[in-house]
Amino acid sequence: MSIPVPQELLDFIKKHEKFIIVGHKDPDGDCVGSQLAMASALKRLGKNAVVCSAGPFNRSEIALYRNRFANVVKDEDRLDAAVIIMDCSVTMRTGDMEDRLKGLPTAIVDHHQGGDRCAGSQENPVFIDPSAPSVTFLTLALIEALGLVPTEEEAKLLFLGLCTDTDFFRHIDSTGYETFAYASRLIKAGANPKETFHFINGGRSxxxxxxxxxxxxxxxxxxxxxxxxxxxxxxxxxxxxxxxxxxxxxxxxxxxxxxxxxxxxxxxxxxxxxxxxxxxxxxxxxxxxxxxxxxxxxxxxxxxxxxxxxxxxxxxxxxxxxxxx
Ligand SMILES: [Mn+2]
CATH class of the missing domain: 3.10.310.30 (Diaminopimelate Epimerase; Chain A, domain 1)
Structure with missing residues (x-):
């Protein structure tokens, strides 16, 4: 079972060949995990994808991923590119990226309250569900709707976001059974809860x-x-x-x-x-x-x-x- 992904978003991904994937400033595991897993899945579809973040990468569980992000949107990356904004619904929250994203076709994948007020269109689709426990949850739905099964690395990244945003499932109540179905698929694809728990909670100074x-x-x-x-x-x-x-x-x-x-x-x-x-x-x-x-x-x-x-x-x-x- 999977939550429905807007057809406009699937069309948007099929139509464009080049993507800039951005998230909010001061990123967390959900933001970083969804951006990197999305980029990886797009590359498997033969697309070009760069991930950008205004940073800073202060949280210990994401510090490892800092080098995989560009901190500016380059001119050559902008050329003929489409944008996917993850884990926020307003370009303002992307920090310094805002001006560099103007005028490009833009899709939004988010689960924040208030984001649901963004109206999508064929050119600028939105996939916003405030009831989703994490954006990596929505990203898994999107990857599956594109006909892919997450790779082991994608599964680990998606699981990291699910665990950080739910504080290791503590925020899930009795309406959240679907979250465990998603988690189960991620574990089957290679995510490791024990490892992720230590990754998030260990290594402190x-x-x-x-x-x-x-x-x-x-x-x-x-x-x-x-x-x-x-x-x-x-x-x-x-x-x-x-x-x-x-x-x-x-x-x-x-x-x-x-x-x-x-x-x-x-x-x-x-x-x-x-x-x-x-x-x-x-x-x-x-x-x-x-x-x-x-x-x-x-x-x-x-x-x-x-x-x-x-x-x-x-x-x-x-x-x-x-x-x-
Ligand atoms: Mn989030």
Whole structure:
């Protein structure tokens, strides 16, 4: 069983011979995995495909793939090319790539909330399903609809995206049976869950564990513990380095606290700009909260980048949560 892939997208791939595959800036395993597996499948169909990313490749589980991405779209790559945007629905999120993609026929493969508002066309097809657990899930459906079975490497890349976006299937509820059917096909094609788990969770630096300690010690509870706020000051970046960041583990640890409904993590990225991450356990839709500040994401995982400092930003969110709790 497979989810239906829009015919326009299959026609788009058949029609074009040359592709530029881009994803969002600050890529994750889902973004990298879907881009690389897509490029590999297109090459097997005799097409030309380049993968581009604005980076940075900070997350340890994707650092290995950095060298396979171009960080600019070259003129010769643009010539007669079509674009496939993966894991985001707006060219703005591709970072520096945006201007270089203008005017080219563009397909979108995405699973973000809000992306579903993009209208597709024959020339610019969209394959957007916010209920999909990962874009690699949609990419497998697409590869299969093109008449291919994933190679071992493609299966490993697709499985990596499925595991990172679902946090190793923890976000799958009783509606997610299809995810396991897809996972089963990927394992049959060569993916290895044990290996992928160690790949995602192992290999951390000692400094990254100490940074977690600092962030945990500084976290605070609000609204009888329904909200937990963690913050990372700018000087911690100097102290521990960007490669020590591991927000997934921080969220996981704080989400295990009894009674918590939302974890908010604010990082002072530069002296004047912060990133705000929001994770909810179940019923609270943090994507609409992030969207009200100009960001986006999924119901249970969303974020936004804002001008300001931690001290000026967190009270604005407390005002919003006050109305919810
Ligand atoms: Mn994703």
């Amino acid at each position: 000692f400094a990254s564990r100490r940074l977690l300690g600092v962030l945990l010690a500084g976290s605070r509870q609000y609204f009888d513990g329904k909200l937990i706020l963690a913050t990372e000051e700018y000087h911690e970046i100097q102290r521990f380095g960007l490669e020590s960041r591991d927000s997934d583990t921080l969220y996981r640890l704080l989400q295990s606290v009894s009674g918590v409904e939302v974890v908010m993590f604010i990082r002072q990225e530069t002296p004047t700009r912060c990133s705000v991450g929001l994770r909810s356990m179940d019923k609270i839709d943090v994507s609409t909260i992030a969207a009200s500040f100009g960001g986006g994401g999924h119901k249970n995982a969303a974020g936004v980048t804002m001008e300001g400092t931690i001290e000026t930003i967190y009270p604005q969110f407390l005002d919003v949560f006050e109305k919810i709790f």
